[in-house]
Amino acid sequence: MATELQLHEAQGIKRDKKALARVLKSYEMMPDFYGMKLVDKVKGTIQRAANWKGRYRHLNWSTHNYSTITRIMKSLGELGYEHLKTPFVEFVLTETLENGQLKNCLDSCVQYWLHTIKSSKDRKRLTKYFDSHYDAS
Template identity: 40%
Template sequence: MNYQAKEITKKEIEAFLEDETAKKRLVKSYQLMLDFYGIQLSNDSTGEVRRANNWRYRFYNMDRHTHNNLRITRILKCLGILGFPNYQAPLVRFFLEETIVKGNLYNVKESVLNYFISAVIVQQQRKELVEYAYKLYEVKHQFVVP
């Protein structure tokens, strides 16, 4: 964590949202981070993601180094603030499927449920993700809505 980092201002957000080059660079940076985690952006418009070819090793690394969970939360928040809220829900849904359905990323599951879902800024999408997670969750009485 960088304690000297300053929060982005409304003025900076507005300038970013008007700069097409900056937005393209953000998407490219997002794709690089996804690759680092073993994920690939499969649809630029919808934000849909899928496993990348390198997913096994990257998932192993992500599951062992849980500091990445905080980074993913920040990525999700950044996407929402800087004009790509449509990218948030597909990434969270991907993590829900990988953690709850496929049983991968055991050490990421708690962050998905407690932080990733909450980072989604579109309320309807957030609600749908909570409902989806509840539907998938096997021990219903242990499920706590964020």
């Protein structure tokens, strides 16, 4: 029942250094919950966390998390952290398509998360990556 983030609210958060720091801290916690780790805040680099196996298993079974991730991705872009979205999506695609993990996430990643990325260049690159690696059989 939460209301949508209003433009003036997003602008207020972006102007408040403490609020922005809390957004980043929250994002750092999110990948950890899913078995991932943000290793570079500037580049947005993600890697597996030590607890990845159990957390991946949970993420594959708990599809309700996928809409939460979509909202997180959208929020990051509105609050000045657009640069964190592409590495997250790329990591999930790699884990799925090359490492055989997070297979249940693939549809949400391609249909929703990828499309939250504002850069058409990055979206096209990741779509091409998906198309070149995806085997529907």
